[in-house]
Amino acid sequence: MSILANKNTRVLVQGITGTQASFHSKKSLDYGTKIVAGTTLHKNLDKHIGIPVYSSVADAVKEHEIDASIMFVPAPMVKNAMKEAIEAELKLVVTIANGVPVHDMLEIKSMLKGSKTMMIGPNTPGLITPEEARLGIFPENIHQKGCIGVISRSSTLTYEAVLETNRTGLGQSTVIGLGDDMIVGTDYRGIIKRFMEDTETKALVLIGKTDSLYEQTAAEYYSGLKNKKPIIAFIAGEAMPFSHIMGYAGDIITRGRITVQDKKKMLQNVGMTVVDNITQIHEVLNELDLVP
Template structure:
């Protein structure tokens, strides 16, 4: 039944009247995502791509029964929009913006934790369960319904890898972009836990990168839980020097923490197959799944 989003996801688009918001509302609807409402303070009563626009999240919930949100407002306003969606109990909430202040993310995530709401991002392409629901900005054509669960810290690299999987005949149950920021809502462990209990998912691909220790923590979790499904991992940034931000705010080696070597070592210790090139992920997954 996929994870996080599926055919029952009723979507609110926050910031629907903006350039990004309206453009992606069209693409989401084209994909078949149930976009039932949008918000844009001061513009309630209008519509975008046939979707009714409300001034407040509360009205959208009351009138349309939305249960998830994708937030397109600029980084400076993301905290306010996210808190409004959290208070209304929407879950998951996808935060697309890059450049959200870390302090804002900290408060968003703390409040979401109290309310039991799932935050995806910030700085994420979102989440897609191919064939069921797309709650993100990813190019839909590279994804196909199937049995591989994908969790990734990056955007375009995920599209690259998903395209490779699809080409190799390996569809995906759900692909989750965790986000490229230092603080994000979902960790690899959270997603592994969801995939563990998802019947659709038979194997998992983890796409990590330098910075932080989310990959090391995932490796420990895999050992501790004797994880029941095969996992293949790829870590970007082996060629990255310490102390430099590699594009993503979170992709930085600080002191001895966050190196690609440490992450690859941890995965190997956990018995995770490590791909050295993006294209190897598909071949290693095929092997693990016993496909010819």
């Protein structure tokens, strides 16, 4: 088992003809991902890299059963592409684009409310279920199938977390990058919930960072859970001077100043194991004596 995507998930690639999209779609196909269709703005194109293409999500769902989308459209087009995916009631959209305007995200968030769609990203390496499905741009060679769920708010530190689980031999059930941006489609809560329900996942690794308040809501959510699986958490940015994270002034003014130490304490207080150094993750995992 795994969460959100496996080898049977039927995937659409939005914006499939782009350079990055073509490159990564081919990699994902080779990985075993069941890509069934693509969309493109190019007219008069029937197929691209062997995949049937359509001019809209609505047209694609008429011809194919689609569960999820990997969205490769550039940042300025994400809002409209999300609208299409939500209207077509796709269950999952993984949005790779970096640089989506924050006002567009506000609109997307209100479109998502009450919809059937879960959005991962933007500005994320995506989602990977080792040996089954790759929805994104993850390097496929570092992942090992296993029982640790990985959720991260930092693209590059996701790799570090994956390498840590590899060191224990426990591998990953599913790896998810939530996205590095100020506002993301789905925060930790939605993902923690699914990992808790997944029988294969035995423990979680959670990577957070200095800005935003998503770690706080994760702590609140975890504390309210009845059946908890262990979570090992690392929050990056303790050494970052406060004056350098002013980009998030809005959060500070409206919610108060929350430091990395505060976040660590919050997570610790609800029963997560918080490590000071990302390379301690494998040690804590080893101590759990998990049987994959």
